[in-house]
Amino acid sequence: MDRLTQAIKDHARQAGADLVGIADIARFKDVAPEHNPLSIMPEARSVVVIGRRITRGTLRGVEEGTQMSQYGMYGYDWLDNRFVAITTFRTAEFIEDHRWEAVPLAPLPPQIPPSGIPVRPGSPAPNVMIDLEDAAVRAGLGEIGYCGVFLSPRFGPRQRFQAILTDAELEPDPILAEAICQRCLEPEKLCPLGAIRGDQETTLEICGRKMVVAGIDYGICRTCKNGARPNAYHQAAPPDRLGALCTRTCISQLERAGRLENTFEHPFRKRAPWAAVVKWEYREGELDI
Ligand code: SF4
Structure with missing residues (x-):
């Protein structure tokens, strides 16, 4: 790995990143202009995708059905808007300290419709929104599982992403070859x-x-x-x-199934899951999940 790529990854990890993947810009050639990094930064050469885990314990209160708010903070709002944001911004600062421009991207969903008109012929209307889970696949960090949620080999569905566009030519990571999702349940x-x-x-x-x-x-x-x-x-x-x-x-x-690298002493699911509104009911022992 070249020295700048290694230094950026090391810095991101020191700033709290659990996952760092790099895609070269050519991997986005089939992405529509409305969602393409080149529409935001025409000179972009690399996309650095940064992820931080949703800690398993953040989901405990939801799993037990007794505390939903902590997940909303540590697993969603604060994770996106504080923890991952700070890690991403620190990494962007590091890239710019090395004389390369770094465009930080917050996790604004690609379904947000345009809110303006094109500023010149051929430009997409603002705001261009990048699909960060799609970008994470292009950066080699994982796959989209059968349930439509991003999965990484380390955490499965437990992470959130932000990204940085840069004009630095960095060494890309390989696309993840082995499937994580085994389509284990109907x-x-x-x-x-x-x-x-x-x-x-x-x-x-x-x-x-x-x-x-x-x-x-x-x-x-x-x-x-x-x-x-x-x-x-x-x-x-x-x-x-x-x-x-x-x-x-x-x-x-x-x-x-032993498919995740982040393992624990005890299983996540300890008893039959609760369900608030159901078409069918979970009954203890009936459903082996
Ligand atoms: S309805 Fe609830 S449990 Fe079912 S797929 Fe949607 S989020 Fe998941």
Whole structure:
């Protein structure tokens, strides 16, 4: 690895990053201008994607059904807007200390519609929004799992991302080759409300990596009382599902299958999960999740 790339990764980790991946800009050539980093920074040569974990304990109160607010702070608002933001900004400062421009990108969802008009012919309307989970796949950090949530080999679904565009030519990381998601459960075992639709599967292809993703009925997820939260940035974006029953079941399954690097002394799921509004009921011992 070249010295600048190594130094940037080391600095990001010292600033709190759990995950750092780099994509060269050529990996975004199939991305529409409305979501393409080159629309924001035409001279960009690299995209540095930075992730920090949602600690497993942050989900404990949600899993037990007794404390939902702590996840909203440590797992969502503060994690995005304080912890990952500071790590990203410190890394951007480091890149600029080495004479390369660094554009920090907050996790604004790509579903946010344009709020202006193009400033010149051929330009997309502002604001261009980058899909950071898509960028994390392009930076080699993981994949999009069957439930439509990003998975890393280290944490499964437990992380949040920000990114930096830079004109520095950095050494890219390889695209993750081995699948994390094993499609271990039927959709109805993942979502008691029927929002995960196996009959609406699509195959995503990002940088040659193919991923089968179920259809997700976000209209149902917006009504979900099982740990989902409204999107913190825009109502047009999907709700946050990282604390929801579907994602917590995914965490439990990946841990039990030994597919995650971040391991624990005790399993995540210790008793039958609660469900606030169900089409079918979990009964102790009936469902092995
Ligand atoms: S967020 Fe709720 S409704 Fe949506 S898939 Fe997950 S458990 Fe089902």
